[in-house]
Amino acid sequence: MQLQRKTHVLVLVLALFFVCLPCFGQWQVAYEANTLPDVANPAWRAFPIGPLAEASVSEGILRINDTVPERRPAYMREIQAIPFGTPITLEARLRVASEGGATADAYPVVLAVSTNGYGLGRAFVSISPTALATKYGYDAEWQVVPFDARAFHVYRIALAGNGTFSIWADGALVFAGAATTAHQTGIHFGANLSEDLVSDSYWDYVRYSNEYLPVPEPSGLLALAGGMSGLLALSRRRRAQVCASPGRRLQ
Numbered sequence: 389m390q391l392q393r394k395t396h397v398l399v400l401v402l403a404l405f406f407v408c409l410p411c412f413g414q415w416q417v418a419y420e421a422n423t424l425p426d427v428a429n430p431a432w433r434a435f436p437i438g439p440l441a442e443a444s445v446s447e448g449i450l451r452i453n454d455t456v457p458e459r460r461p462a463y464m465r466e467i468q469a470i471p472f473g474t475p476i477t478l479e480a481r482l483r484v485a486s487e488g489g490a491t492a493d494a495y496p497v498v499l500a501v502s503t504n505g506y507g508l509g510r511a512f513v514s515i516s517p518t519a520l521a522t523k524y525g526y527d528a529e530w531q532v533v534p535f536d537a538r539a540f541h542v543y544r545i546a547l548a549g550n551g552t553f554s555i556w557a558d559g560a561l562v563f564a565g566a567a568t569t570a571h572q573t574g575i576h577f578g579a580n581l582s583e584d585l586v587s588d589s590y591w592d593y594v595r596y597s598n599e600y601l602p603v604p605e606p607s608g609l610l611a612l613a614g615g616m617s618g619l620l621a622l623s624r625r626r627r628a629q630v631c632a633s634p635g636r637r638l639q
């Protein structure tokens with residue numbers, strides 16, 4: 389009886405371990421919007437430098453209410469710090485409630501990764517309330533997908549070491565192709581720095597990893613076939629259900 393109880397405890401501890409491990413291990417940096425990004429640990433650099441009048445935090449949601457076309461409030465990390473050819477995955481849960489000042493092909497909010505230099509090392513998704521957009525390679529043309537971004541969605545950008553990237557919205561593939569020309573920043577979220585627009589956006593979290601983490605992740609069957617590494621992948625998938633669905637009140 390005593391042995392059975394110990395076995396139950398051991399199984400419970402192991403189960404908790406596998407469910408919770410990826411909560412700590414998958415992302416190198418996880419901003420959870422419990423404070424402003426520039427005072428979070430680790431801290432993000434505000435752009436323009438200094439506290440952003442446009443930013444506020446309430447109940448675990450960061451709001452960036454950009455009301456001045458000429459200002460482009462955003463947050464950055466890893467500025468010029470990601471070597472060219474480095475894989476990186478960036479994920480955020482957000483919604484874009486409104487935009488203004490838009491001309492054709494203008495997207496006020498962006499989520500972006502850029503490796504060092506001016507090669508093809510940038511992957512980004514630009515977001516308006518009704519569309520997602522990106523660019524491939526040296527192509528100046530926007531790739532645009534109609535999308536209701538006014539509701540909260542999870543966006544993931546995975547940039548591979550070979551300079552190709554994929555972008556998913558709620559686990560569905562939206563874009564895949566060659567990375568475009570890199571800019572000076574590393575990880576960047578908030579206002580689109582090349583557009584004089586206004587917008588009102590709400591951010592639940594922003595996380596990134598120096599691994600290439602595509603979705604969907606391995607199925608349960610594949611995980612069983614894959615032994616321990618598969619189990620870790622499965623627990624990571626469970627983590628997405630356990631940890632990435634905070635069930636917070638929508639703004």
Ligand SMILES: [Ca+2]
Nearest residue numbers: 456457459585
């Ligand atoms: Ca602006």
